[in-house]
Amino acid sequence: MPIKGQNTDHIFSLPINLQFVFILGGIFFACFSSGSVLNKDLSFVQSKALEGDKYYQGTLALYYKYGEKGLPVDLGESERWAKLAANQDGGIAMAVLASIELERNKVERGQFLYDEAYLHSNLRDLAKAKDPIALFCVGLMEIDNPPRNIEKGMRNLERAADQGLATAQATLGMIYFTGIGVSRDPKEAISWCSLASRQRLPLGMFYLGMAYSTGDGISRNNDFANRWIRAAADQGLVMAQLTLGMKLSLGDGIERNLDHGVQWLRQAANAGSSEAALQLRRFENLLVKIPPRSSSIPAGEKRAVSNLAQESIVPPNKDKKAKKYRSTRIPMPRKVNPGPSSDPVQMALEMLTIHNNEKVAKKMLKEIAGQGRADALRELGLLHYKRQEFDKARENFLKASLDKDPQAIRYVGIMHFLGQGTKQDYNKAEEWLSQSLLLGDNESNRYLRIAKQFNK
Numbered sequence: 001m002p003i004k005g006q007n008t009d010h011i012f013s014l015p016i017n018l019q020f021v022f023i024l025g026g027i028f029f030a031c032f033s034s035g036s037v038l039n040k041d042l043s044f045v046q047s048k049a050l051e052g053d054k055y056y057q058g059t060l061a062l063y064y065k066y067g068e069k070g071l072p073v074d075l076g077e078s079e080r081w082a083k084l085a086a087n088q089d090g091g092i093a094m095a096v097l098a099s100i101e102l103e104r105n106k107v108e109r110g111q112f113l114y115d116e117a118y119l120h121s122n123l124r125d126l127a128k129a130k131d132p133i134a135l136f137c138v139g140l141m142e143i144d145n146p147p148r149n150i151e152k153g154m155r156n157l158e159r160a161a162d163q164g165l166a167t168a169q170a171t172l173g174m175i176y177f178t179g180i181g182v183s184r185d186p187k188e189a190i191s192w193c194s195l196a197s198r199q200r201l202p203l204g205m206f207y208l209g210m211a212y213s214t215g216d217g218i219s220r221n222n223d224f225a226n227r228w229i230r231a232a233a234d235q236g237l238v239m240a241q242l243t244l245g246m247k248l249s250l251g252d253g254i255e256r257n258l259d260h261g262v263q264w265l266r267q268a269a270n271a272g273s274s275e276a277a278l279q280l281r282r283f284e285n286l287l288v289k290i291p292p293r294s295s296s297i298p299a300g301e302k303r304a305v306s307n308l309a310q311e312s313i314v315p316p317n318k319d320k321k322a323k324k325y326r327s328t329r330i331p332m333p334r335k336v337n338p339g340p341s342s343d344p345v346q347m348a349l350e351m352l353t354i355h356n357n358e359k360v361a362k363k364m365l366k367e368i369a370g371q372g373r374a375d376a377l378r379e380l381g382l383l384h385y386k387r388q389e390f391d392k393a394r395e396n397f398l399k400a401s402l403d404k405d406p407q408a409i410r411y412v413g414i415m416h417f418l419g420q421g422t423k424q425d426y427n428k429a430e431e432w433l434s435q436s437l438l439l440g441d442n443e444s445n446r447y448l449r450i451a452k453q454f455n456k
Contacts, residue, residue, distance in 0.1 A: 038132055038164055042069040049081060057085035058092020059133065065096060066167050067202040073236035075100065075271075091121020095137060105445050114141060127156065136160035136168045143181060150181040161192060170196035170204035177207055177216070186217025197228065202237035205229075210243070213253055222253040233264060241268035242276045249283045251356055252386070258286060274442040278407070286350060344368050345376050358383065369396065374403035381408060390421030401432075406441035409433075413444065417451055426451055 037045065037059055045063070048056035061082035067073045079100055085093030098113030117123060118141060126134030135156045142153030154175070160168035173193035176185045190211055196204025209228030212221045226247070232240035241264045247254050249261030262283050268276035345368055352361035362383055368376035381396030394415055400408035413432030416425045430451045436444040 036132065036163070042071070045069075052088075054085035054088045054090035055092060057081050058090050058096060061085070061093060061096045062133070062167070065099070067200075067235050067237065068167055070200050070235075073202055073238075089121075091117045091123050092133075094121070095123070102449070103446070105449060107449065130159070130163075132160040132163035132165045132168070135163075136165055136171075139168075140171070143175075154182060161195075166196045166199035166201040166204065169193070169199075170201050170207065173204060173207050177211070186211065190217050200231075200235070202232040202235045202240065205235075206232035206237055206240045206243070209240075226254050233267075236271075238268050238271045238273050238276070241265075241271070242273055242279075245276065245283075246279060249279070249286075250352070256356060258283060278443070282349070285346070345373065345379065348376070349379065352383075369399070372403070374400040374405040374408065378405050378408040381411065385411065390415065394421040404439055406436045406439035406444070409439065410436040410441050410444045410447070413451070414447060417447070
């Protein structure tokens, strides 16, 4: 399997690059004495976990972390179950905790827990016995701890996915969409994400939605895109909440609804996304200037999102019934309109966001950028980036970086990492992202960890 290839042309692939390190292990007889865990209902897994079985406690921790079996993504609940099993030296639990620690940028602790799970549990024995969850764990370990044997890792992920593990299917979709470590293949990515989406896995639904949104390997369809992204956001996937919040706030492929957009950004920010927190401050200032709008999905649309995966590229072997879940949108109190802004950059953003006039907004930003204002250069760069005009985007980001604008510097690093508008260069990506982090851009932290892993 090739280990190099093209990378994705949109930023939405990045927030989860190698963030989803799904590592499990367990006890051989616990998994096989009554059949594969994939054939067990969620109620069975929960009951065994409550009885103290560390294999099923670790499995339940994984389910909560990534939204398997229709569960909401709940990091707190995941950590709680993982700690219970880790107290019994459960390899599954140690591996789940390792992935949580890495997401918190506690690299040494995370890698220590990974090694403990791999070396001092029967995870490898389970994988040899073709347990799908263990195969998945070993596969991700080969790719993300740091990347050691990508071909072997992909082989194990595919074995787990072929047995029906939705998390493995979505992970393969993510890898083929991003093209990190393998040749980028949108068609293959859509096939795997379609399978995962049929099982209501948030990661699969999100990436399938992004494919429809950008026309990446499939015909562009904003209605399908918005439904899949919304489904993943409802189930608690932070990157889907951030993306939906931005799409609603900007009217990107969807009817603009700043009120709802801010609600989704707030949920993502409350879940720990620093990018969502940054955008939340930006759009909350605009929210008070416009009246609330209607729902983002037309009331006359009758097709449920659960049926859309059946229209995708590759159907699964067996139909899975869609699980219902509730929206967790938070009511937003209205504020008194303080009047129009006096800052020219803010006025340009209001023209873009409130009046939906990108042409005028871009013209205003160009005039302000000509005066050397870094924030105008950055916002102009973001407009070009959204249109995938990478050369122009990079030019503006570089100009803004001269004034030490941390967000612009972060995007320069990301573009070096993905090879957008410039040659792919992990060394330069690491340099730019490190600079952005030093300037206080905490969102650069997770990207920097990924760049360092692939720069070994």
